[in-house]
Amino acid sequence: MIAIVDYGMGNTASVQTAFHALGYEVVITDDPIQLKKASHIILPGVGSFQAAMEEIDKRNLRDILIELAKEKAFFGICLGMQLLFSEGYEGTYTKGLDLIPGTVKKIETPYLLPHIGWNALKIAMDDVAFSTFQDQHVYFVHSFMVQTKADYVVATAEYGPDITAIVKKDNIYGIQFHPEKSGEVGKSILQVFLKEVSK
Amino acid sequence: MIAKRIIPCLDVKEGKVVKGTNFVGLRELGDPVVMAEAYSKAGADEIVFLDISATNEGRQTMIDIVRETAKNVFVPFTVGGGVRTIDDVTKLLQAGADKVGINSAAVHNPKLITTASSRFGSQCIVVAIDAKKFDDGWHVMTHGGTKDSCLDAVLWAKEVEKRGAGEILLTSVDTDGVKNGFDLALTKAIVDAVRIPVIASGGVGHPDHFSEVFQETDVSAGLAASIFHENTFTIAEVKESCKERGVNIREA
Numbered sequence: 425m426i427a428i429v430d431y432g433m434g435n436t437a438s439v440q441t442a443f444h445a446l447g448y449e450v451v452i453t454d455d456p457i458q459l460k461k462a463s464h465i466i467l468p469g470v471g472s473f474q475a476a477m478e479e480i481d482k483r484n485l486r487d488i489l490i491e492l493a494k495e496k497a498f499f500g501i502c503l504g505m506q507l508l509f510s511e512g513y514e515g516t517y518t519k520g521l522d523l524i525p526g527t528v529k530k531i532e533t534p535y536l537l538p539h540i541g542w543n544a545l546k547i548a549m550d551d552v553a554f555s556t557f558q559d560q561h562v563y564f565v566h567s568f569m570v571q572t573k574a575d576y577v578v579a580t581a582e583y584g585p586d587i588t589a590i591v592k593k594d595n596i597y598g599i600q601f602h603p604e605k606s607g608e609v610g611k612s613i614l615q616v617f618l619k620e621v622s623k
Numbered sequence: 624m625i626a627k628r629i630i631p632c633l634d635v636k637e638g639k640v641v642k643g644t645n646f647v648g649l650r651e652l653g654d655p656v657v658m659a660e661a662y663s664k665a666g667a668d669e670i671v672f673l674d675i676s677a678t679n680e681g682r683q684t685m686i687d688i689v690r691e692t693a694k695n696v697f698v699p700f701t702v703g704g705g706v707r708t709i710d711d712v713t714k715l716l717q718a719g720a721d722k723v724g725i726n727s728a729a730v731h732n733p734k735l736i737t738t739a740s741s742r743f744g745s746q747c748i749v750v751a752i753d754a755k756k757f758d759d760g761w762h763v764m765t766h767g768g769t770k771d772s773c774l775d776a777v778l779w780a781k782e783v784e785k786r787g788a789g790e791i792l793l794t795s796v797d798t799d800g801v802k803n804g805f806d807l808a809l810t811k812a813i814v815d816a817v818r819i820p821v822i823a824s825g826g827v828g829h830p831d832h833f834s835e836v837f838q839e840t841d842v843s844a845g846l847a848a849s850i851f852h853e854n855t856f857t858i859a860e861v862k863e864s865c866k867e868r869g870v871n872i873r874e875a
Contacts, residue, residue, distance in 0.1 A: 437719060441694055471744060535625070536818055538746055538789065541843065542626040542668055542873040561626055561873035563699060565746045582624055605699045605721065607663065607875055 426618075427462030429489070429504075430454045431479045434470030435604070439501060442604035446615060456488050464618065465492050469503030473528055473568065474515025476503055486521065493523045497621035498596045505591065505598030506570060514568050524593045526572030533584030538567045543581040543601075545589055553620050554578050554590060557613065562589070562606040570600065595621050626873040627837045628668040628844035629861050630822060631851045633658055635704075636675045638684040640852070656691045662851070663698045666858045666875040670696060671724070671792070671846060674704035675767070686718050693719025703751055703792070712739045716747060724792055726751040727765040730772050730779075733786060740787030749822075750788040752776060754809055755796040761809055768796040776809070777816045784817045791817065792846070795825040802828025805836040805845065814841050822846050830856050830864035837870045 426443055428436050430452045443450045443466075450466075451458060459465060467489070469476050480486050492498060500508045509520045512528035520528070531539060542561040547554055557579065564581065570588040580586035581601075590613075591598045597617055603610035633640045635655050659670045670692075674685045682705055689702055702715045703724020712723045712735075729736050729750050740748045753768045754761040754776040761776035780791055793813050795806030803826060810823045820843035823836050827847035836845055850856045865872045 438693060438721075441719075442697065445697070470746075536820055536843070539625070540746060540789070540820060541628055543624065544626070561875070564625075602699075605697060607697050609875075610697060 425462050426450045426464045426466060427459050428452045428466045428468060429459065429485065431469075431476070431483055431485060433468075433476045433479055433503065435468050435502070435602070438604045439466060439468045442611065442614060446611060446618075448618070454483050454485060459488065459492060462496065464497040464499060464621070465489075467498070467500045467504035467507060469501070469507065471503060472514045473503065473506055473512030473520070474518045476507055477512075477518050477520065480507070489521055490523065493521070493596055496595065497618075498523070499617055499621075500596075500598040501604075502566065502600060502602055505600050506568060508591070508596060508598050509570055509572065512568070523596050524572060524576055524591060524598070526570050526576070528568050528570055531567060531569045531583065531585065531587065535584055538565055539583050539587065540565045542606075543583060543587075545579045545581055546586070547579050548574070548577045549579075551578055553616050554613075557609065560609045562601040562603070562609055562613070564601045566600060570598075597621065624871055626668070626871050627865065628822070629666070629833060629858055629865075629872065630669045630671055630844055630846040631662045631667050631858065632671040632673055632824070632846050632848045633852075634673045634675055634848060635685060635688065637678065637681040638676075638688065641675070655688050656695060658852075659692050659700065660695045662858065663696045666862060666873075667698060668873055669698055669844070670700040672700065672702045672704075673724070674702065676705065686714055689715055689718040689720050701749055701792075703749065709735065709738050709742070712743065712748075716743060722747045722749050722789070724749040724751045726753070729783065730763060730765050730774065733782065736783055736786040736788055740789065745787050745789035745819075748788055749790045749792050750783040751792040751794065752780060752783070752813070753794045753796050754813075756809070761812070764796050768794070768799070777812055780813045780817050784819050788819060790820045790822060790843075792822045792824060798826030799824070800849075801826055802850075804828070804832040807836060807839050810836060810842050811840045820844065830861040833861050834865045834868040834870050837865065838868065
């Protein structure tokens with residue numbers, strides 16, 4: 425069973441639909457017992473970093489999520505990916521879950537913000553599982569980006585700077601774009617994630 | 624780099640897809656959910672539903688259509704038409720729409736843009752602007768392009784950006800249904816006035832009209848209805864035409 429963490433920030437239904445379409449059983453929950461039973465933990469999210477961490481704390485989920493990330497396949501999507509990192513500057517300075525070292529800052533680009541639309545993935549890491557997604561377009565909607573060590577960056581997308589698009593550290597994965605809105609490519613990426621971290 | 628988006632628009636009336644020519648003369652075409660799914664599989668980068676229902680039942684049906692679409696379509700989709708209150712915006716987003724388009728109501732009550740974007744984020748609020756050329760510039764038209772609001776379209780575009788709109792869906796009332804291409808002058812004027820993405824709409828009769836608007840202006844996306852619905856051209860043909868002319872598009 426896959427569990428989507430419900431902390432009141434956004435796109436849980438469309439993320440659930442995407443996993444359903446792939447034939448998986450999915451629950452949306454903030455119940456620690458349910459979360460502990462799950463094989464995979466999905467942390468979705470739309471909105472601001474600061475508001476999201478406040479909602480997580482309001483539900484006493486911070487320590488539980490950090491514990492879960494030690495033992496389970498853990499997957500952050502969009503804002504959920506940003507929350508995996510140490511700190512964010514959206515709203516006021518806010519500490520994240522700090523599961524991967526890194527900072528979330530406003531994108532500095534000559535182009536329009538938000539970075540909205542289909543952008544092509546550049547695979548940054550010698551990674552067999554994700555290498556098939558080189559130059560594939562996926563759907564982004566965001567104004568803040570993750571800055572982290574190259575060791576953790578699986579893929580980027582060019583938008584002035586290279587935007588961190590897929591990250592991984594051990595059993596923890598994060599993707600900045602919306603796989604649930606990225607057509608067939610998005611579905612394949614979800615499948616790769618489910619297979620990779622189940623190994 | 625980010626790809627230019629090709630967007631089919633489905634005009635929905637009382638639960639059925641219909642086609643409009645100069646905003647009048649409608650005829651039935653089919654099931655919106657089936658058509659949206661077919662378009663997403665055919666390579667549409669996004670889908671727009673424009674609800675032109677005249678009745679409350681029709682608008683209620685639209686909510687059901689949105690819910691079904693969200694289960695079957697894996698590209699972003701926008702719903703507009705008849706959105707008047709923050710409650711309408713909330714219902715459509717809760718049903719699964721990625722973005723909501725606000726048109727006439729934004730003109731009559733600009734605060735709706737501010738409220739909606741601060742509550743749900745700019746990324747899901749699209750303001751639709753229907754513009755028509757007059758001697759003193761382009762005016763914003765309401766009520767399906769029939770009523771002159773006397774607002775200047777360029778100033779209005781800046782105003783909606785300031786109020787938090789995430790995108791502008793710009794329709795030229797002059798070129799809509801004429802099939803001779805997008806209104807390049809209008810599109811350029813609006814795109815150059817704002818720092819948010821603009822979707823050009825109205826006037827497509829041939830795949831090359833897309834590459835033309837992408838080459839002549841910095842518009843982010845192009846929208847069309849009839850050329851796709853009547854199977855005159857496919858989305859693949861539009862993308863092929865763009866690719867041949869060096870426009871960056873998503874191949875799917």
